[in-house]
Amino acid sequence: MNSIVERLRNLWDRAFFSPEPALNLACARVIFAVHALWVLLSRDLPAHSALPAEFWQNVDRTDLWRYLIFPGHPELEYGLQAVAIVALSLAALGILPRFSCFVSGLLLYHLALLETLYWTPNPYQRGFTVDVLALLTLSFSRCGDALRLGGSPPTTPSAIYCWPLRLVQFHLASVYLFSGTSKLYRAGIQWLDPENLRSWFLVFAEQDQVRRLEAMFNTVGPWIAQYWLLCLVAGLYGIVANILFITVPFNRYSRRLLVPDAFFFHIMVLLSLNIFWINTPQLLVYVNWHWLVTWLRSKTTAKPAGELNVRVEHHR
Amino acid sequence: MNGVVKGLLFLGFVALGLMAAYSTRAKRDEFRVVNAFLIYTLVLGLGAGLTQREVWPFSTWPLVAALVAPTITHPRIVAVDVEGQEHPIDYRAWGPFEIDELLGWEGKYFFGLDRSTQDRVAGYLLRVIEHNREQWAAGKPVPYFDRYLGPLSTPFFLGHPEHWTQGAGVPSQSFRGLRLYDESWNVEERWRDPTKVTRQLAYEYMAP
Numbered sequence: 001m002n003s004i005v006e007r008l009r010n011l012w013d014r015a016f017f018s019p020e021p022a023l024n025l026a027c028a029r030v031i032f033a034v035h036a037l038w039v040l041l042s043r044d045l046p047a048h049s050a051l052p053a054e055f056w057q058n059v060d061r062t063d064l065w066r067y068l069i070f071p072g073h074p075e076l077e078y079g080l081q082a083v084a085i086v087a088l089s090l091a092a093l094g095i096l097p098r099f100s101c102f103v104s105g106l107l108l109y110h111l112a113l114l115e116t117l118y119w120t121p122n123p124y125q126r127g128f129t130v131d132v133l134a135l136l137t138l139s140f141s142r143c144g145d146a147l148r149l150g151g152s153p154p155t156t157p158s159a160i161y162c163w164p165l166r167l168v169q170f171h172l173a174s175v176y177l178f179s180g181t182s183k184l185y186r187a188g189i190q191w192l193d194p195e196n197l198r199s200w201f202l203v204f205a206e207q208d209q210v211r212r213l214e215a216m217f218n219t220v221g222p223w224i225a226q227y228w229l230l231c232l233v234a235g236l237y238g239i240v241a242n243i244l245f246i247t248v249p250f251n252r253y254s255r256r257l258l259v260p261d262a263f264f265f266h267i268m269v270l271l272s273l274n275i276f277w278i279n280t281p282q283l284l285v286y287v288n289w290h291w292l293v294t295w296l297r298s299k300t301t302a303k304p305a306g307e308l309n310v311r312v313e314h315h316r
Numbered sequence: 317m318n319g320v321v322k323g324l325l326f327l328g329f330v331a332l333g334l335m336a337a338y339s340t341r342a343k344r345d346e347f348r349v350v351n352a353f354l355i356y357t358l359v360l361g362l363g364a365g366l367t368q369r370e371v372w373p374f375s376t377w378p379l380v381a382a383l384v385a386p387t388i389t390h391p392r393i394v395a396v397d398v399e400g401q402e403h404p405i406d407y408r409a410w411g412p413f414e415i416d417e418l419l420g421w422e423g424k425y426f427f428g429l430d431r432s433t434q435d436r437v438a439g440y441l442l443r444v445i446e447h448n449r450e451q452w453a454a455g456k457p458v459p460y461f462d463r464y465l466g467p468l469s470t471p472f473f474l475g476h477p478e479h480w481t482q483g484a485g486v487p488s489q490s491f492r493g494l495r496l497y498d499e500s501w502n503v504e505e506r507w508r509d510p511t512k513v514t515r516q517l518a519y520e521y522m523a524p
Contacts, residue, residue: 016354017347042470044412044460051413054437058425062319066326098337109326109373115414119421121319124375125473132373140333140353142340160340163350167357178365178377185368186381199384202507209392212475222507238380273380274475 015250016166019157021290025138025165026094026147028285029101032134032168033091035281036108039127040084046077048114055118063121067113077114080107091135094148098139105135127278130175134168134285157290165285169249172282176262180242192239194231201225201234204273212274221272237265248286259286322371325360329374332356389500391419392515395445396522397489407476409448410441411460416474422496426519438494438521445491452486493522 049071056064056071064070084107091100112128113121123129141164146153183191190196201221204210211218224230241261247254266277332353339349364374394402407415418441426434451457462469480486496519505512 012351038465039470041464042461044463047412047460052437052440054429054433054440055421058428060319062323064319066319066323106330113372116417116420119417119424122370122372122375124370124372124377125379127470129373129375136330136333137357140337159345159347163347163354167354170358171361174361174365175375175377178375179379179381181366182368182376182378182381185366186378187383190383191381196383199503200380202503203384203388206501206503206506206510207390209390209476210474211477213477217475276471276473276475278470278473 016163017159018162019159020162020165021157022142022146022154022161023290023293024288025141025143025161026097026145026153027287027289028134028165028168029094029097029138029143030092030147031282031284032131032138033088033101033104035279036104036128036131036135037085037088037092038281039131039278040081040088040108040111043115043126045111045114046074046081048118049074049077051118059118060121063117066121067117068110069113069117077111081111083107084111094144097144097148098141101135101143102139105132105139108132108135125278130168130171130279130282133171134282137164137167137171140164166249169285170246172279172285173246173248175279176242176245180239180245183239192232192235194228194235197231197235197238198225198228201231201272210274216271217274219271220268224272241265255286259283325371326373329357329360384503386504387500387502389498391422391518392497392499393419394495394497395442395449395487395491396493396495397487398492399489401487401489402495403487403491404479405445406452406478406480407472408457408461408478409445409452409480411444411448411458413444414472415476416472426496434519435521438519439523442491442494442521442523445494449486449491452480452482453488455482457482493520495520 049069051071053071084104087100087104087107091097091104108128109132112123112126112132115126116123142160143164145161187196202225205218205222205225224234241258244254245258245262248258262283263280266280269275269277332349336350336353339346360371361374363369364371365376368376368378370376393405395405396402405415410418426437429437448458461472495517498516498518499513500516501513
């Protein structure tokens, strides 16, 4: 019994408390801050506060309190959005990074719901879900020890940079996990039926209201739908590859295989279903930036790269 | 689960995170509170996702998680001009609102409203798209979704066709009404013959 507990503890420590370079955590901060800024500047969330009362009359009062949304105050919301934009910019630039991440995380928790709360309190595919979790998690950690204005970054990898990075990587990986498990939970194993996949491809191709007009869209889906085997593969892909993605934060081989695979998956989904996966740039959080920078430096200073690789792998 | 409980669960995440941050300030190798924070976050995240009960931002991610019925129904809103002619509405004309969110609300709540409330809502939406039509026709569309980043703005989750182009590519007559249709089709039949769609008028609004 004791040995099982000991092994579990070792696994836990290896997963969350291995030595990690400060740069990787700081890069996560920049990635999520820039991503949130990208989405925020591409929408007009505060305007939703001005929707007439009829839109809000069916909203659960407890959900309004949960997100501190009180409709009818667009000016206030524009003010909060401006604070969020400043905070995200500071977080990306490394100025008061932890405080900026905390403020922007809390503000996005509020602002994101303006877009959907009048009909759903779960805005999971609009771009902010992982950002809110990641920015708050980063604010609880020493995410500002590298890539900041002023000071020099620590050179020694440490466990204090590992757990927050692993946790934000887990938040993103769980999106794929639940995308897989929810299909089984809601539709059952029949979801994998090639006929169901064929119908999905056809439905998206038939809806003229859900369409991007460029020539490359609406050709891949119908093409896949013609072949039973391709539909079966697509179904397996949608469940098995998604569920396996939860191993990515914890295993370097999974990272090397499943992260490029996810990029490919999103391109296929875009071409076949017209769905743009707003979280795609967040996959950069799985890149080992410290290794990349060290490798690039070794190239420029003509040091033997093999020696550096061994050192970096050891740290991981 | 009540919204207040969900809010408290989120507050627990924030409070434990702050405690974890505080605990590592002095002793950098003391991870007891960090472990509690990690366990709380993992349990909450996995609990929400695996049981499909959202505690946003711990979400459920049910993407394309359904069986497609043989016959499906989708709403379509068209604008009616002063001459009675119907026009498709460009998705950008709903700005600053997103058409997918409005359709989500329409499917869930619109037909539960009494007729006068429906008409007030429709009148409001008509004013939104008529204002945008005028802006587009004048060659000055309001850039609700690409004001800051232009073509680098975040695309929407679902793609929508662009029906309008500035100036002449916009309906010239003012919009006077809205019609909401339910369009139904059998997936296999429509694939063989794109005209196999049944359209039923579900609601109509004409400005007085």
